Amino acid sequence: MENQIIAAVLVSIVAFFSVFVITPFLIKYLEKRNLVVKDYNRKGGAMVARPGGISIIIGVIASELVLYAFFQSIQILAIVITSSLAFCVGIIDDRRVMSGWFKPVALAFCAIPILLLGAYEPELAFPIFGSVNIPVLYIGLVIFMIPITGNTINSIDVLNGIASGFTSIASFALSGALFVMQNYEIAIASLVLGFVSLAFYRYHKFPSRVFPGDSGVLVFGATYGAIAIVGHVEVIAAVALLPAIMNSFLFLSSMKKIIEHRQIKNPTFLSDDYKLGATHDKDAPITIVRLIVAAKLLTEQEIGFVIFKLGIFSGILAVITAFLMGVRI
Amino acid sequence: MMARPVYTFVFVMWLLILAGGGLIVAILGPLSFSESGDLDPILNSGIKVAIALLLVTAWVFILSTIKNWIFKKQLKS
Numbered sequence: 001m002e003n004q005i006i007a008a009v010l011v012s013i014v015a016f017f018s019v020f021v022i023t024p025f026l027i028k029y030l031e032k033r034n035l036v037v038k039d040y041n042r043k044g045g046a047m048v049a050r051p052g053g054i055s056i057i058i059g060v061i062a063s064e065l066v067l068y069a070f071f072q073s074i075q076i077l078a079i080v081i082t083s084s085l086a087f088c089v090g091i092i093d094d095r096r097v098m099s100g101w102f103k104p105v106a107l108a109f110c111a112i113p114i115l116l117l118g119a120y121e122p123e124l125a126f127p128i129f130g131s132v133n134i135p136v137l138y139i140g141l142v143i144f145m146i147p148i149t150g151n152t153i154n155s156i157d158v159l160n161g162i163a164s165g166f167t168s169i170a171s172f173a174l175s176g177a178l179f180v181m182q183n184y185e186i187a188i189a190s191l192v193l194g195f196v197s198l199a200f201y202r203y204h205k206f207p208s209r210v211f212p213g214d215s216g217v218l219v220f221g222a223t224y225g226a227i228a229i230v231g232h233v234e235v236i237a238a239v240a241l242l243p244a245i246m247n248s249f250l251f252l253s254s255m256k257k258i259i260e261h262r263q264i265k266n267p268t269f270l271s272d273d274y275k276l277g278a279t280h281d282k283d284a285p286i287t288i289v290r291l292i293v294a295a296k297l298l299t300e301q302e303i304g305f306v307i308f309k310l311g312i313f314s315g316i317l318a319v320i321t322a323f324l325m326g327v328r329i
Numbered sequence: 330m331m332a333r334p335v336y337t338f339v340f341v342m343w344l345l346i347l348a349g350g351g352l353i354v355a356i357l358g359p360l361s362f363s364e365s366g367d368l369d370p371i372l373n374s375g376i377k378v379a380i381a382l383l384l385v386t387a388w389v390f391i392l393s394t395i396k397n398w399i400f401k402k403q404l405k406s
Contacts, residue, residue, distance in 0.1 A: 246335075
């Protein structure tokens with residue numbers, strides 16, 4: 001137990017401070033090379049550095065490798081490789097606009113190391129009722145899980161700080177759930193993601209100094225998905241991610257197809273006093289932000305806080321679900 | 330409270346996950362469509378997968394109905 005506490009403290013420090021220290025240098029480098037994009041929701045349309053995914057992946061790899069030095073677990077190795085591959089997919093998408101299908105298909109390949117390393121158990125555990133053994137179907141679930149979590153986090157990266165702040169909340173909730181289930185190694189691996197995204201939030205929050213880009217959000221999503229699989233907490237991870245899943249569900253059920261996010265009509269409009277409201281355009285997708293601002297115009301920060309509160313709510317549900325895992329009827 | 334319907338939506342999603350999991354583990358998992366045991370196990374599993382997909386469709390339908398109700402309610406308020 002002492003070894004696990006030391007590992008938890010050490011990797012949390014490495015995760016937080018590596019991103020916290022590297023990101024300002026990355027911002028300067030990106031600005032110098034004119035790798036900036038316009039923030040349309042900001043007064044004056046400030047130019048913001050992108051992609052910040054480089055500091056995110058450095059933080060994830062550095063801290064997960066420290067964790068690997070402690071436990072030499074194949075599961076941690078699977079997380080590192082999956083995250084790194086997702087970063088490669090994201091950086092390609094950052095550099096050139098790919099079709100809507102590119103990311104889901106490419107992310108499916110990122111899940112293959114988990115299968116090759118055998119870092120999973122082919123059982124799907126549900127609270128109260130127990131688990132089902134699905135050896136063949138579970139392979140499909142692993143392949144689908146990484147694109148789903150990657151694109152789910154990507155779909156909420158719409159306003160300053162939302163993706164990093166929400167990932168931080170969901171990861172800490174997942175970590176709490178894993179501690180409840182006494183899966184300490186993977187709980188610490190989830191702490192890493194929580195602290196990496198928290199450190200990045202410092203620069204991503206309104207007004208953003210850097211955007212994570214696809215490389216950043218896909219690392220967030222793929223790492224989260226890999227932790228869910230190797231930690232054997234797929235259902236709990238889905239519960240902690242419910243607001244983001246809800247966003248993807250609303251989007252898909254209103255658009256009825258997978259489409260690259262740059263091609264969609266804006267579901268919100270910006271008022272003269274820089275508040276966001278829901279558009280009346282029938283062709284625009286329904287999203288969680290559109291739902292939140294449907295009744296009242298809100299600032300970007302206010303919308304962020306509503307989504308974070310939803311994240312905390314679903315995080316509490318995830319921890320309750322973890323407790324229910326031990327209950328049998 | 331402005332976001333209350335959204336919380337309701339998230340809570341309903343959670344309940345559906347618990348209920349769906351229960352149905353799969355407690356009822357669908359142990360179910361066998363071959364009383365005499367002469368049905369191909371793959372066919373038996375295929376029928377179970379089809380039922381699971383039906384459950385997912387029902388899940389999506391319920392959520393779509395709630396989504397439309399919430400969105401209309403939000404726009405009216």
